[in-house]
Amino acid sequence: MELVVFIITAAVALTGALAMLLSKNAVHSALFLLLNFASISVMYLLLRAPFLFVVQLIVYAGAIIVLFLFVVMLLGAERVEDEHDQLGRWQQPLALVLAAALVVEAGYILFRGGATAAQTPVLDELFGSPEQVAAALFTTYLLPFEITGAILLAAVIGVVVLHLRVQAKVAA
């Protein structure tokens, strides 16, 4: 049963990612990325990470995709690739060759079979519950958690400073 859910969700995730890659319109790309993020959040449920399921939906599907859509529509940058395509005809084939090399590498590592899974530990009912994640977050990982606050503050200040500079340049 779990495997069926996994296969369906994986198919949706791969479809979303490929459609994101192939669609010409950046708005469509963002919406397909949303589909991909949603299916990955379902994966988190399958992997017994309900806390990350909610965080993924709120932060990625909620905040980040909306931000992307806003910026794409604000700039009117849906189809910038149509206008200038003068540089590098050789870039695309080279990129595909490099990606094929990466596929071969990944396939080799996956099917080499050397790294057989270690004995899967028996997971208790509580594993991955928000209580357990929070306990680890606020004890073992307390310092990184507090540094997170500094990172977010730095990002907020950076965005405000960038915006002020743009406004000054537009006014000038």
Place this chain on the structure above:
Amino acid sequence: MVPTIYYVALSAALFIIGVIGVLTRRNALVVFMSIELMLNSANLALVAFAQARGDVGGQVLVFFVIVVAAAEVAVGLALLVAIFHTKHTANIDVISTLKG
């Protein structure tokens, strides 16, 4: 229970799609989305390994990755808006100088 290797294979596939996006697409916003896709695939592998090892540390690490990704998207999109106001394009073939 789904074997961990399936999750890792899916994660590798998504990562490779993200790499192709970064290498082939010329729209800076789509390149950015591809980077997000790669971050997500790495997160998926981390959560899969956390379950396989019975260690909740992997989930905590994914939480930190999501926080950093959110900050990165905010700053990155602000940079893109600033570049767009001076260069009037989001095509990364045209944006090739650091000076505004």
